[in-house]
Amino acid sequence: TAQVIDGTAVARQVREDVAKGVQELLAAGGTAPGLATVLIGDDPASEVYVRNKRKLCVAAGMQDLHRHLPGDVGQEEAAALIDELAADPAVSGILLQLPVPKHLDSEALLARIPAEKDVDGLTAANAGLLAQGRPGLRPCTPSGVMVLLDEAGVSLQGAEAVVVGRSVLVGKPMAQLLLERNATVTICHSRTRDLAEVCRRADVLVVAAGIPGLVGADAVKPGATVIDVGIHRGENGLHGDVDTAAVAEVAGSITPVPGGVGPMTIAMLLANTLEAAKVQQGRGD
Numbered sequence: 001t002a003q004v005i006d007g008t009a010v011a012r013q014v015r016e017d018v019a020k021g022v023q024e025l026l027a028a029g030g031t032a033p034g035l036a037t038v039l040i041g042d043d044p045a046s047e048v049y050v051r052n053k054r055k056l057c058v059a060a061g062m063q064d065l066h067r068h069l070p071g072d073v074g075q076e077e078a079a080a081l082i083d084e085l086a087a088d089p090a091v092s093g094i095l096l097q098l099p100v101p102k103h104l105d106s107e108a109l110l111a112r113i114p115a116e117k118d119v120d121g122l123t124a125a126n127a128g129l130l131a132q133g134r135p136g137l138r139p140c141t142p143s144g145v146m147v148l149l150d151e152a153g154v155s156l157q158g159a160e161a162v163v164v165g166r167s168v169l170v171g172k173p174m175a176q177l178l179l180e181r182n183a184t185v186t187i188c189h190s191r192t193r194d195l196a197e198v199c200r201r202a203d204v205l206v207v208a209a210g211i212p213g214l215v216g217a218d219a220v221k222p223g224a225t226v227i228d229v230g231i232h233r234g235e236n237g238l239h240g241d242v243d244t245a246a247v248a249e250v251a252g253s254i255t256p257v258p259g260g261v262g263p264m265t266i267a268m269l270l271a272n273t274l275e276a277a278k279v280q281q282g283r284g285d
């Protein structure tokens with residue numbers, strides 16, 4: 001059966017490396033990176049996500065510069081907060097927790113985040129840099145997947161990679177990051193004909209479709225590496241987009257849910273915040 005890729009352990013290692021990087025930055029005369037999480041309203045799931053981000057930010061030695069706005073805040077007031085954080089030199093990274101309340105225009109708010117403080121990698125500027133293969137801040141979930149693949153020793157050069165999903169948040173940047181590493185990349189989506197047949201080509205299969213159990217054993221080539229990005233809260237815990245038990249009989253290695261891609265996302269957010277701070281302090285590499 002497939003080897004399990006331990007995202008919890010890799011994420012812990014990434015966070016330790018970030019904490020070390022923060023100490024090195026301080027020792028070199030720099031200032032501690034500051035992460036401004038922005039939460040608008042009080043959606044309980046968003047509150048949990050933001051609380052975790054803040055906790056791990058502090059644990060890595062960074063400043064927690066959290067801001068909370070009431071759910072009925074106007075577009076202009078929300079925009080003014082982003083502008084204030086954009087201008088504040090103590091703020092290395094700005095993370096607007098999505099989704100924002102329906103009456104607000106999230107794209108217009110994201111567009112006010114300067115590219116160098118866009119630690120979620122979601123602005124058009126950073127998406128464009130990624131598309132052009134130029135340096136920039138990358139979206140956290142797909143860059144976390146890349147770290148998992150590297151830690152698992154998966155070779156990407158010339159490999160057949162199939163990404164299921166084409167969202168701006170996950171699928172599209174995932175495909176671009178794999179392409180950057182010279183994989184032969186195929187992107188599947190909701191209108192793809194015969195998904196299982198296309199997936200069976202993959203040496204590396206990344207599934208981010210948001211449909212529980214979408215990918216079964218019939219969609220997996222023997223020995224393939226399967227990365228499950230999906231997160232679904234069921235009655236008996238969290239599940240992914242992959243039928244893990246069945247696929248584990250066929251795949252060479254697989255990420256579990258929970259404990260796979262999930263913990264990597266926050267770890268990469270912290271890594272991006274450190275990187276942003278270093279660039280802003282003239283210590284980037």
Ligand code: NAD
Pocket residue numbers: 141164165166167168169170171188189190191192195208209210211214229230231232261262263265
């Ligand atoms: P999304 O809904 O924005 O995009 C889903 C994509 O899947 C779309 O591009 C769609 O075309 C494709 N799709 C839908 N049905 C399909 C089908 N039957 N066959 C093939 N493709 C299909 O979702 P998203 O934001 O990309 O997130 C995907 C999943 O990943 C969700 O379960 C989400 O909760 C999870 N997620 C996890 C993390 C993490 O940290 N682990 C981060 C972000 C998202």
